[in-house]
Every structure is written in structure tokens, then in C-alpha cells.
Amino acid sequence: MDYSLERRVETIIMRVAGRVDESTWVAFGEGLSEAIAQARQHGVSSVTIDLAMLDYMSSRGLRALTVAKREADEADVTITLAAPNEVMREILAISRYDKLFTITDTVEMK
Amino acid sequence: MLVRFWGTRGSLPVAPTADTIRRKVAHALVSANGKRFDNVSDAEAFLDRELSFAAGATYGGSTPCVELEAGDGSYFICDMGSGLRPFGLESMKRNSEGHRKTYNFFQSHLHWDHIMGFPFFAPAFDPTAIIRIHAAHPDAEDALRRQQEEISFPVPFDWLRADIQFVQLTPGEPYEIDGVRVETKHQQHSHVSYGYRFTDADGRTVIYSTDSEHKPAKMEEEAAFIDFFREADLVICDTMYSLAESVSMKEDWGHSSNLVAVDLCHEAGAKCLALFHHEPTYEDEDIQRMHEESIRYEELTRREAPLEVICAYDGLEVRL
Secondary structure, three states: OOEEEOOOOOOOEEEEEHHHHHHHHOHHHHHHHHHHHHHOOOOOEEEEEEEEEEEEEEEHHHHHHHHHHHHHOOOOOOEEEEOOOHHHHHHHHOOOOHHOOOEEEEOOOO | OOOEEEOEOOOOOOOOOOOHHHHHHHHHHHOOOOOOOOOHHHHHHHHHHHHHHHHHHOOOOOEEEEEEEOOOOOOOOOOOOOHHHHHHHHHHHHHHHOOEEEEEEOOOOOOHHHOOOHHOHHHHHHOOOOOEEEEEOHHHHHHHHHHHHHOOOOOOOHHHOOEEEEEEEOOOOOOOEEEEEEEEEEEEOOOOOEEEEEOOOOOOEEEOOOOOOOOHHHHHHHHHHHHOOOOEEEEEEEEOOOHHHHHHOOOOOOEEEEHHHHHHHHOOOOOEEEOOOOOOOOHHHHHHHHHHHHHHHOOOOOOOOOOOEEOHHHOOOOOO
């Protein structure tokens, strides 16, 4: 799993590639915390997770998202999930995480 | 080893209503589309072939009770939910045919849905029966006596005539019990719960892990569960809620989800997962949908060997 962060005026974009599973969820969680910290530092109220290059995310990754959401809520930062591929769409539906997070088709959509 | 499910529902026993049965029958008649059947067997074969499990049968509604046919001739039973009653009656038939009248119980915990069957356990009235209740809880006897106090039940615990013994287990210690190796493990649940690992003389292993919550803030603790589940032939796991429910509205309710169960089994190299402790508000169609989604999730996240995902129902038998 690799990730990168990009700061835009309206949001911090976290691009994730590979798999988030039992061997990478800790690094994924650290990346999420880093994105939220950047949002706080620069007065940005949004973090957007770009899922387009993600092979899949197991329950570890999904629960890491939950931990991050709690951290983000305390900082008044909203987390949006963007551009899920077909596999991620299915996983988000099966887990019912599409009820917990706003999901957009592209990084640019709000 | 044979695993027989007598009760698979969580929290509260449930039963289908007249409307539910009418809907199933009507659906089956429409599906038959005027077909004639010479006998009941032919009709049942049609049900198996043409209808989904939810449409042609039911997952049942008794609370947890799982029997293991293993070891050297005594009974092995996980939990005393309402499913214990039919098991008790059935066991008495087997006893009349010569089965040994020794019952080894293994309690996950002492909440009502997991002990409510004991006052109706007919063998407890047999003075020649031996009943060993294994639990890591020190207050197992208190819990069983309390539910048979006069305010709650007309038959006091002391009227039971079987030789009833309470055996306290220590988590992490292996025990050899009537030909089966048994280990128990601490789990996150109100008043604590315990999972069990059973291994027979042939090395077949069954895990019974119900009423066990896996919280997002404690994922580092799951390594211990992966080790406990390692290479099991069958893992019976609490899959009561969706992952989203388990981390939001139902957080701290002490239960788990189908996705976590699949992931733990994948990581442990287990061969088969049985979805268990079904939400009492779920209709058969809801449980079937959850089963189908669990199978799909396993396919999407599989890396090496496939994990078979089955859905426990009252009456299911799994031979290992």
C-alpha cells in the first residue's frame, strides 16, 4: 500500500494505491492521521480519500477509516471517499460503510 | 467430528408468523407452476433444486446451542440457549439406545440467551446423568441457580437430580476432556465472554467464538484471535451486525460482523466459516442476503486458499 497527500485550497487529498489489509492498515491509519493533521494545520475542513487505485480494503482498513473519522470529527474535518472502483463500491455496500461516509464519483465532486 | 447446530439466533428466540409461512407456501406454489409431485420426497427435491434456502426453509429461531460429536462417547455442547431443549429430548432417545449419559457443556458466557435452555433440559432430571458445566466465569453456578429462583421459574435448581458439576477453566490452558483437547480464550463482551478451540484425536479443530466484539480501536489485539483460530477446520463466529452497525449504532453491544469474521479466518488459514448468532429482527431473506454478501466479500478479498462460508441454521449438520 502506498499513499500520497496533496493539499488543495478546499481539501487535503489522500491518494491510496494497492491493498489495505492486515499488513498495511497501520500505515494507512497513519496516513489518515497525517491528512487530518494537515487539514487542521492549514485551516482546511475537508479530507478526500481517492480510492481509484485501491485493489481492495479489508475490514481493518474500513475500521481504520472509522478511527480516522472520530479524529476528524473532533477537528471539525469531514472525510469523503472518492472515486471508488468496482471492487471498492461492492465492499463499501457490503459493509454498509456507504451509509457512514459520503462517497463521490470523482475527487472533484462534492 | 460432526457439528450439529441446535440454536443459531442471538439475543432472543424468534419464530415465523402465520403470514411468513403463508408467504413461503404461496411462493413455492407459484414456483412449481402447476407441476405435479408423486410424493413428498419429489416435492422436497423440487424445493432444494428450485428455491433459495430462505424461500423453501428457515434459519430457525432458537438461541445458541451447538453440539459436537467428538471424543470418546460423551456429549459436547456449547452454550445452553433455547436450542438446548430439543437437543436434550433428542439425547434421551440416544441414551435409550446406549449413549453414554455424560454431558460436557462449555459456556461462552452467562447472558440469558445462552443459559435460558437449561431449566428445560430434560436430562438434568435424570439421576444417572452426569452434567459437567465448564466455564471460565467463576459465577456460572450463580447464574444458573438465579434463573431458577421462584420469582423467575417454578422449578428450583436443587430439584434437578443429575450429578451436576461446575468446572472452572483458565484461559490459555489446554485441557483434555473425554478425548477432546479444549482451550478457551478471553473475548470482549459485557461481563466477558470466552471462545473455545476443540481438537479431536484426528486433529480436526472447531472454534466456537460468539458474542465477541472486535473494536476499531483495538485491532492490534486481533493477532491473538488469528492464532486461536489458526488452521481450524470450522470457525463458528458471531456475525450479528453489518460492519457499519458494529462500529456505530451497535458499538459496545458486544458483537461482531461478517467482514471481520471472514478476515480473521483468512488470516488464520481456516477452512470454513459458519456465520452465527443471527440478529433476531432479521427475516430469513435478511440472513440469506448477509450470507451471499459474505461469500462475495470472501471472493473479493481472497489471496490464497478459498474460505468456505456457510450460514448456520437450526438443524444444520457439518461433518469435518
